[in-house]
Amino acid sequence: MRANVLHRYGGPEQLTVVELPRPVPGPGQILVRAAASAVNPVDIEVRSGQAASRVSHPFPMVLGWDLSGTVVECGDGVTRFAVGDQVVAMSAQMATGVGTHAEYVALDATLAAPAPRGVDLVHAAGLPLAGLTADQALEVLAPAPGSTLLVTGAVGAVGGFAVQLAVDRGLKVLALVRPTDVEAARALGAHEVFTAEHPVPHGVADHLLETAGQPAAVDGVRDGGSAVSIVPTAPPVAERGIDVRMSFVEQDGDRLARLGRLVGESVLTLRTAGVFSLDEVGEAHRRLAAGGSRGKLLVAAE
Ligand SMILES: NC(=O)c1ccc[n+]([C@@H]2O[C@H](COP(=O)([O-])OP(=O)(O)OC[C@H]3O[C@@H](n4cnc5c(N)ncnc54)[C@H](OP(=O)(O)O)[C@@H]3O)[C@@H](O)[C@H]2O)c1
Known part of the structure; x- marks a missing residue:
């Protein structure tokens, strides 16, 4: 072959x-x-x-x-x-x-x-890889329905799935993207979209999912909130009682089957x-x- x-x-x-x-x-x-x-x-x-x-x-x-x-x-x-x-x-x-x-x-x-x-x-x-990474990172964060999640790199491969999964879970989703990607982030379901020119206000999110190599985005998390990064080369620094963790993708056919069903239902694109x-x-x-x-x-x- x-x-x-x-x-x-x-x-x-x-x-x-x-x-x-x-x-x-x-x-x-x-x-x-x-x-x-x-x-x-x-x-x-x-x-x-x-x-x-x-x-x-x-x-x-x-x-x-x-x-x-x-x-x-x-x-x-x-x-x-x-x-x-x-x-x-x-x-x-x-x-x-x-x-x-x-x-x-x-x-x-x-x-x-x-x-x-x-x-x-x-x-x-x-x-598979991007979907599993997003879903497993969200599981580590375990956000309560109705809580506010900031996703960095929100139109990226992992970030895009994370936004869609989070919206489906009933979270309020804030997105950090490049200035050219504001509309794309909205199309994925993000409720509010921020850029370098229009930065995330301090402490507005309960949780952070960091996919863009932008550890300073932890500033957008409230005191005592939580953050998960998938970028090991640039981990956010724990501050103000914020729980910071890393997440690494793992093989999982059953979870992938669930994500595949969400694609079939147009929850994930x-x-x-x-x-x-x-x-x-x-x-x-x-x-x-x-x-x-x-x-x-x-x-x-x-
Ligand atoms: N821990 C794990 O298991 C795991 C699994 C998968 C991926 N990863 C890592 O996670 C990261 C993302 O992976 P991916 O496949 O989603 O990559 P990707 O598709 O390239 O997504 C990253 C996104 O972040 C954006 N971005 C970068 N810097 C930014 C900034 N300063 N402001 C706003 N947006 C910014 C990128 O925009 P541009 O394209 O314009 O730069 C891109 O849209 C990579 O570092 C990858 O190595 C880790």
């Missing part, structure tokens, strides 16, 4: 397509013929070597965490899916070594979920900014690194 692999740490030019043996699903695993994967900031960290201390897999390495596709084979003991099912999945590539920029991916059936209804299978690859081929993963990295992508950058496998 064709797979895009990283041969050594370095620039996007290190990502090239090679032929690899098609994986064989082990017990409890499914083999998925990929429709698409996606690129995420973590892929840039892995490719550049920035995350090398957390990666213990040999080169050549297949990158990619998100997956959408069709089950073509089930390993022993799989009852969750059958051949022909359309699925989405998140594979924690950095920890497991199982990347998704390939024509076929074998992974544990518990990591996968039915693909969202009413959505093109390629675009469904935009859900999938935003695609571009679709690249397996040969163009390096180009997708360049585009992601440049910033300004409004929606996921996907990698179609076919």
